[in-house]
Amino acid sequence: MSALHESKTYVPSSENLEKYAKLHDFNEALQTKRGQVPEAECFLSGPEPGQQVVLPKDVYELLVAVVDAMQQGMAVTIRPNHERVTTQQAADLLGVSRPTVVRLVENGELPATKIGRHRRILLVDVLEYQKRHETRQFDAIAATSDLDAEIPPAEFFKSVRAEVAAERANGA
Template sequence: MTSSTLDHTVLPPEQPLDGLLALLTGADAPSATLTGPDGEQLLLPPEVFEVLREVVAAMARGQAVTIAPVHQRLTTQEGAELLGVSRPTFVKLLEDGEIPYERPGRHRRVLLSDVLSYRDRRSLQAREALDRMVEIADQSGMYEQTATSKRTR
């Protein structure tokens, strides 16, 4: 994988990863080592160990994994795909100032970190809105009304 590609996705292997996952889950990050083909052992930095643990856990659940450097620049199409929106919707987010971007030539470029930050902000806003809706429904007694109407049918 090159550091300039975003779409290098690795599918989980066909063989189960339960043993490897158990080993990584039970291991202590500061003492994890990697043994090379020549027997040389290297101490894994805790950050690398945590990434390895997360990758194996995702693959053990049958999920594919994509790894990309955070400083990576994306096209508007790549940014849209990451957010699960259309390219025109993504461009509108850029033009509305929701996500910073550069225009080094004719095309807009966004930092992966800025797109991920926007996604996290939107996710937090959605959770807060849902929490508020539940609070309003609870205060107004809507939960009791729903339960009562189902019993009377």
């Protein structure tokens, strides 16, 4: 199998929906029994007895996210980090408008290259900007908090943000 060099979208197969559901239920049972993430190692096994390899935690979490999405009938796209994206794709990832991304590029906050009239941005640079921006947001919130009160950790703000996003997605 060759290395993945381009984006690839995986569309759930209708004949595999029952298998996705079984994987999803299996993972939920593990989380219920053991907590948020299984404490024991998880393995990828081959067709022959003894053919297995330990899955790193980040690969396990990626597989769980893929199964959850496909079980819900959603397609999943895998995109290498070295790939260049358009300003519109960067805007979609950041949740801002395309003109905002153009302004970030012009202000030097987001590196980009110009190919003809079009700007292209490394996906990894977009993701790094997103992480820096979130850190600045959390720091600003903490700085405006009452100094006598205990300042919640960044994880608290991330969980609140995730809850709000979930409510929006559910149409609340």
